[in-house]
Amino acid sequence: xxxxxxxxxxxxxxxxxxxxxxxxxxxxxxxxxxxxxxxxxxxxxxxxxxxxxxxxxxxxxxxxxxxxxxxxxxxxxxxxxxxxxxxxxxxxxxxxxxxxxxxxxxxxxxxxxxxxxxxxxxxxxxxxxxxxxxxxxxxxxxxxxxxxxxxxxxxxxxxxxxxxxxxxxxxxxxxxxxxxxxxxxxxxxxxxxxxxxxxxxxxxxxxxxxxxxxxxxxxxxxxxxxxxxxxxxxxxxxxxxxxxxxxxxxxxxxxxxxxxxxxxxxxxxxxxxxxxxxxxxxxxxxxxxxxxxxxxxxxxxxxxxxxxxxxxxxxxxxxxxxxxxxxxxxxxxxxxxxxxxxxxxxxxxxxxx
Numbered sequence: 234x235x236x237x238x239x240x241x242x243x244x245x246x247x248x249x250x251x252x253x254x255x256x257x258x259x260x261x262x263x264x265x266x267x268x269x270x271x272x273x274x275x276x277x278x279x280x281x282x283x284x285x286x287x288x289x290x291x292x293x294x295x296x297x298x299x300x301x302x303x304x305x306x307x308x309x310x311x312x313x314x315x316x317x318x319x320x321x322x323x324x325x326x327x328x329x330x331x332x333x334x335x336x337x338x339x340x341x342x343x344x345x346x347x348x349x350x351x352x353x354x355x356x357x358x359x360x361x362x363x364x365x366x367x368x369x370x371x372x373x374x375x376x377x378x379x380x381x382x383x384x385x386x387x388x389x390x391x392x393x394x395x396x397x398x399x400x401x402x403x404x405x406x407x408x409x410x411x412x413x414x415x416x417x418x419x420x421x422x423x424x425x426x427x428x429x430x431x432x433x434x435x436x437x438x439x440x441x442x443x444x445x446x447x448x449x450x451x452x453x454x455x456x457x458x459x460x461x462x463x464x465x466x467x468x469x470x471x472x473x474x475x476x477x478x479x480x481x482x483x484x485x486x487x488x489x490x491x492x493x494x495x496x497x498x499x500x501x502x503x504x505x506x507x508x509x510x511x512x513x514x515x516x517x518x519x520x521x522x523x524x525x526x527x528x529x530x531x532x533x534x535x536x537x538x539x540x541x542x543x544x545x546x547x548x549x550x551x552x553x554x555x556x557x558x559x560x561x562x563x564x565x566x567x568x569x570x571x572x573x574x575x576x577x578x579x580x581x582x583x584x585x586x
Contacts, residue, residue, distance in 0.1 A: 245365040246323075248337040248354055249440050253372030254381045254388040255343030258401030258433060262372060263340060265433035272437055273305030276334040278318065280311055280342060295332060296325075307332045315339075316353055316360055323363040337364065338440060346387055347394055348516070352539040361541065366534070368443030371395035372430070375406040378414050382421075382481055389481045392418060393561055394517045394536075395425045396443035403429045421481045424559065484516070487567040489574075491556035494525040503577045504533075504540075507570065512538030514565040520558035521546070530554075 253259050263279070266272055295301055299309040311318045325331045341350060347369065354366040371391045374381065378400070381388040392398060398418055403411050415427055428439060500522070508515065515537050522531040522543075529545040560570060 245361070246326075246335070246337055246363055247367035247441070247444070248339055248364050249367045249443070250339050250341065250347060250350060250354070250369045251372070251440065252341040252345060252347050252369065252391045252395075253343065253399075254374065254378075254385060254391060256377060257343065257372040257374040257381075258399070258430060259340055259343070259372050261433035262399070262401070262430065262435065263338075263433075266435070266437040266440065267302055267306055267308065268304055269437050270304050272302075274333055274335045275305075275338060276307045276309060276322070276331075276336070277338045277340070278309055278311055278315075279340050296330075299331065301332050305332075307334050315350065316357060319360055319364060336367070336441060344385075344387055345391075347391055348536050351394070351517075351536040355534060355536060355541040356539045366444065366541075367441060368396040369394055370397045370399060370440055370443065371425075372399045372401050373414070373418065375400050375403045375411055375414055379410075379417065382417065389421065389484060390516060393422050393481070393484045393486075395422055397439060398422065398425045398427045399430045399435065399439070400427055401430045401433075404431045417481070421484055422561070423486060483563050484561070485563075485566060486559065486561045487570075489556075489558045489560070489567070489571065491523070491558075494523045494554075495556055497524045497526075499577065500524075503574055506577070507573060508535070508538045508540070510573070511562075511565050511569075514563050515560065516563055517561040518558065520556065522556040522558070523554045533558075 251259055251263070263277065267277065295307070298312050299307060301307055309318070309322065312321070322331065326334070339350070341347060351366065351369070353360055354364060355361065371394075373388075373392060378388075382392065400411070400414065400418070406414075418425075418427060428435065515535065518533070518535045518540070520533050522533065524531050527545065529547065530549050531543050531545055533543045534541045560567075
């Protein structure tokens with residue numbers, strides 16, 4: 234019998250986290266996509282309806298904090314703590330007390346550190362029973378993004394942990410400003426594809442399905458999720474230091490690969506040691522592992538010291554059976570992490586001899 238559970242993503246509600254600094258276009262983006270029929274059966278969680286200006290889209294009030302839009306999308310305000318709101322919504326959905334929805338878009342405030350929200354979605358037992366993190370989408374203001382990255386650590390973290398980056402207001406910034414920001418974002422988060430957004434006009438599909446799981450079981454998007462080839466452990470990628478701020482100079486990303494199947498006990502002990510020693514420096518860790526004795530790939534996903542319980546995917550997405558572990562870190566480099574793995578291997582050999 235397997236040590237790990239099959240992924241239950243088909244029975245849990247996927248949540249897309251929409252983050253981005255103040256003025257980066259989240260409200261404009263949501264205003265546009267909420268009117269799209271393709272948003273039907275989506276639930277959007279916002280802080281205040283008034284911030285989005287939904288009056289022309291409203292059809293009826295379902296509850297004091299929930300409205301149904303013409304697109305079929307449900308919009309709900311966050312009442313108190315996010316975990317309480319999510320649990321209440323799951324309870325109402327189970328009792329058919331809400332319009333039907335199949336996915337959640339969660340908008341953060343512009344000053345939010347995304348890490349606590351990711352931790353809640355990844356490992357709160359009462360939340361992960363009903364929800365799963367589908368991915369992180371971050372909006373960045375082409376006009377003011379560089380200054381925000383210079384001055385605000387939150388803006389850097391929002392961009393660093395993204396699975397997709399949406400650069401807004403590119404029509405208002407000159408070509409040089411756009412190019413410099415894109416280069417900087419590519420250095421800060423090389424694994425996230427960049428998309429330009431003008432006046433919130435995007436394909437709503439970009440807000441969904443950026444994680445490794447396909448709820449329908451048709452495919453596994455592990456390659457895109459890891460973007461392993463983009464993470465090489467270097468900060469600069471040929472760009473000049475004057476393009477970088479004091480904040481994102483501390484952010485790095487790298488991918489460790491293991492060609493031989495991993496002994497789970499050893500790997501788990503090592504990962505626990507990494508989390509204990511450097512948990513505050515782990516902005517995001519995600520990986521697909523080839524574990525000895527398992528025919529299927531194992532997915533792990535964590536933020537700081539909080540990790541989602543490991544699950545098995547149905548198949549290897551690209552036919553290549555090897556372990557790939559991506560780290561997005563602050564003030565923690567590849568050499569230090571690799572040395573801790575080698576040290577554990579040396580200790581094991583000494584115990585044997």
